[in-house]
Structures are given as structure tokens and as C-alpha cells.
Amino acid sequence: MFEIIVLTAMLGMGIGALGKGKINLSASRVVDGVWARLIGVMLLVPLPLYFVIPFAFGVARGQQMAERRQELVMIAMALVAVAVVFAAFIALLTAKPISQSAETHPADGESDVDN
Numbered sequence: 035m036f037e038i039i040v041l042t043a044m045l046g047m048g049i050g051a052l053g054k055g056k057i058n059l060s061a062s063r064v065v066d067g068v069w070a071r072l073i074g075v076m077l078l079v080p081l082p083l084y085f086v087i088p089f090a091f092g093v094a095r096g097q098q099m100a101e102r103r104q105e106l107v108m109i110a111m112a113l114v115a116v117a118v119v120f121a122a123f124i125a126l127l128t129a130k131p132i133s134q135s136a137e138t139h140p141a142d143g144e145s146d147v148d149n
Contacts, residue, residue, distance in 0.1 A: 037111055041081050044114070048077030059129050069128040076121045080114045087113075 051057050051074030056066040065073065088106045 037084070037107060037114070040111075040114060041084055044077045044118070045081055048074045050074070051077065057125060059125055062132055063129040064132050065125050065129050069124060073121045073125055076117050076124070080110070080117045083113055084110045 047057075051070050055070050056064060057070045057073060058064050087110055088103075091102070091106060
């Protein structure tokens with residue numbers, strides 16, 4: 035049950051990152067643009083894999099998979115852990131202070147071209 039909660043949280047964060055193109059890491063640091071969307075995709079990938087991996091193993095090995103459910107859950111959760119670690123690594127490397135992020139991406143209605 036815990037894995038479903040984790041996957042649901044990752045789904046929400048991934049969709050939010052893809053939609054907004056922005057991830058707030060803290061009160062003073064933010065990831066935005068392409069990097070935020072890449073992190074969003076990385077957080078979405080484990081959900082379909084969580085269901086595809088046991089299905090593929092079940093098709094390949096038949097009825098033996100009923101007693102190997104725990105092993106499949108561990109494989110799927112390892113994929114989740116790898117996705118979270120890579121997403122966190124990219125977020126920490128590409129995060130900028132909020133003031134710097136606001137300067138590189140002006141708000142709507144503002145222009146970064148001097149007249």
C-alpha cells in the first residue's frame with residue numbers, strides 16, 4: 035500500500051512540474067524551465083513501469099509469479115528510488131535563487147528589452 039501512496043505523490047508532483055514548468059525547492063531556491071519539466075517526466079515514469087514490470091514477468095514466467103510478488107514490488111520500488119534520486123540530483127544541480135530566476139524569466143506583461 036505504501037508504494038501506491040508514493041507513486042501517487044510522484045504523479046502529482048510530476049504533473050505539477052510539467053504543467054507549471056517550475057519546482058520550488060525551498061523558500062529561496064527554484065528550478066524552472068526545461069529542467070523542471072525533465073524532473074516532472076522523471077517523476078511520472080515509475081508509475082507505468084510499476085504495472086508493466088510485474089505484467090511482463092508474469093507473461094514470461096506464467097503462474098510462478100504469485101509467490102514472487104514481494105520480489106517484483108522490490109524491483110518496482112528500486113526503480114522509484116532511482117527516479118527520485120536522479121530527480122533530486124538534477125533539481126539540486128539546476129536550482130537557482132528565486133531572485134535570479136525572476137530576472138531570467140520576466141513576469142507576464144513585463145519586457146526584458148530596454149526601450
